[in-house]
Amino acid sequence: MTDQEIIDQWKDQDAPLLPVLHAFHDRDDYLSEEAIRVISTGLKIPLAELFGTITFYHHFSRSKNGKATPRVCTGNVCRLNGGKEMLEALKSEGATPMPCSGRCDDMVPVLHGDQVLVGSDANSLDHRATPLPAPNPGGSEECVFRHIRAEGRHTLAGYRASGGYLGLEQAVQGSPEALVEIITDSKLAGRGGAGFPTGVKWKAVAEAAGNPKSIVCNADEGEPGCFKDRAIMDHDPHALLEGMILAAFATGAHRGFIYLRYEYPETQGILQQAIDEAHAANLMGDNILGKTGFHFSLKIVRGAGAYICGEEGSLLNSMEGKHPFPRNRPPFPVTHGFEDLPTVVNNVETLASASHIARKGAQWYQGLGLGDHTGTKVISLSGDIQRPGNYEVPFGFPLATLLHDWAGGPRDGRTIQAVTMAGLSGGFLAGDDLEVTLDEPCIRGKGSFLGAGGIIVFDDSRDMVQAAHDAMAFFAHESCGKCFPCRIGTQRLTERLNDSGGDLALGDWKDEVEDIGSVMKATSACGLGMAAPLVTESLLRYFPDAIETHLSCR
């Protein structure tokens, strides 16, 4: 395609910047200065602004052949599994590191152009599908993974064979309000990390003034140690689509977007195929299922490598082609979302759950939880554990049972020293606190949170100060740079964990780390900066001796 053809294809569509940048990046293997000038003129974005925005994203290359050079995951799990050695081995091919790319239950992933290869070393790299969740080890009833293992589930026919789109068909017989009520009654809450009640969100968008409304699926899954959304999208894409169509019906939205992280190129193909099938079957498009006026169409917007773009305000800015800083809140996306119009932003797992709930009902979903807890949560488990992978657990499920019974416990001859919560954002749990149950009230009671459900295991061979350093270095790498406490705080905390902050005595070290942590928690502009100090806070809580040893050995 010529420059002009690319511009013409996108310039009058919604959210054109990222697709245009990708089109040039794919065509030329990098973003040349000339391409950037053409895009600036074509999309009427000031050149300096466009240039600055491009530099925000990790994966846009500005040197020749840059897209093709391998990117090796040296993320917080992969560096336990040989990621850094892999990077060294591929240096001769120009390899560069990338943070966790959402495949921590596998060997080390390497992004080669638009292909993900995995392997334990450079010689064993091989292309294979995203691991399928193992059959539920406890035999407990599932929601999200209920049918994911069924043969051909990713096709429309396979999806329908196990009851797919029945929920939607049922829902359109009734009113949007009735659907909102079911979702509200189910007590489904956001699975992307913040846990906001989904029914309340849909209702707010349904009632908000302003059109067109949008449904945005947050498939950015950037949290290290989280890889559940990938499994859902790769093996059960229609469950996500059905959830989005339901959300559209509930709210009156006519347009939808899936904001998909860059590191999932194959997923884009799978989703696009599912979208095309759904369109052909009148499950999307105009007058869906024969219902007059029910229009909804969907497109995929590919991200370009920025953890913060999973934060909903940043995601919306990114889609709009702006510098992807988070937005000041209030107002919230339900009234001022995409293009400042009412917008549902929901996580993949949330939306997939909604399609099961629409079919099986609120009472059924509620009943899946243990005790007073309602529903289920997919946990991405990785690190020093026998059987890493995605496990769907009922809320209220004991962590120890998951670790030891379901996932086979630590590697031979090892014991579990600590686990992370919410990927990295919840910091560490260790000692007696490994006896928690998997639900927010219990885990929040320990000063952490469950969030998106990523759990990384560190056994007794690991240096916890190093683990904390690597976690903080991730946050420093991903801090957007908008607000002072996080931009400077993540840097200073990282330095305090690798001693580049000067020769501090233990007392001063603690003083500084605690002061930085408390100002970040209290004043940061978004969840990244608020959560990052949980890493140091939990390190100080569980591993004071390790810190002392670390400081005295330098």
Place this chain on the structure above:
Amino acid sequence: MNQLAEEIRVGTLTLDGEPVDFREGETIYEVSERCRREVPTLCYDPRLEAFGACRLCVVEVEGIRNPVASCTTKATEGMVVRTRTKTLEKHRKTLLELVASENRDTKVDELSGYASQEMNDLLVRYDARTGRFGGKRSGTSNSKDKNPFILRDYDNCISCYRCVRVCAEQEGDHAINIMNRGFDTQIITEFNNDLRDSSCTFCGQCVQTCPTGALTDKKAIRAKDTPGEIKKTRSVCTYCGVGCSVDILTKGDRVVGIHPAMDGPANEGALCIKGQFAFDFVHHPDRLSKPLIKQEDGTFKEAEWDEALQKAADGFLKVREKYGNHAVYGVASGRAPHEAAYTMQKFIRAGFGTNYIDNCSRA
């Protein structure tokens, strides 16, 4: 201050225990300012959209767990706000210590720019330990940018993005932006080129809003070591008819720099390259300081004003006598202020009885 007229009052909140009225759309910060609370800020410029970067302006609001940024949060009915608790003041001090730790210098010369003392003033007010929090510094000085007006010393940049925002929102120029993210952010032009190769018009507004002197007025800073106090004199820019208000900075009898007047009714803190930077003519040796009269042989002779004016008047009269009223055509300078333009047309209309009066900037 605390009470507003009925027509503009939309609600009342409690500010540090006192009931205070607020207007439609007012932020907590604006209300606090009106009530002289002196909430500290670094990323705030009243002319710009509130941005929420520095977090110094955080206040406690009852019912909300974390403090909120007062600059980005709208006042609402019944809100209970505290602007200066012990915890807030401690957070502010830590924030200031953090931000001081990323810069090479915290004290810069006042001639750097209008807002250049903002950060240091706060460091002093909070008794912040500038040496705390050792580690890497952020920002890389771009001293190779050879433009004659703006020193881009990003070793002292705190990433408040006021420069970027003023350039976009006030000047409408979008010449500078933010490269990279996190601690690696840098202020750049497109492709990280020099300002000369960008769309920068050298209006200097970025310099004047910079709270640390990272952007420094190269012309003014020449007088850094000139002895004497800086005196500010309010005046109007002499360059064009817009009439931008300026504060002329002088040391002794020398003009050393120009500040835009933030309260100038025509410019509200804006200037253009000429008004901002082109003041060297004042003390330039080539500048005429006495009237000159052209001799028969084409050379000039120095004269006194009385003689020169008389000579000019004689010339005008001679023309009118010989060729009539309409032989005189007045072209006023586009640089003339209102009053001078008025006088000029009066001179032509009343003095010569003709309407042949025009302005040089008419296309």
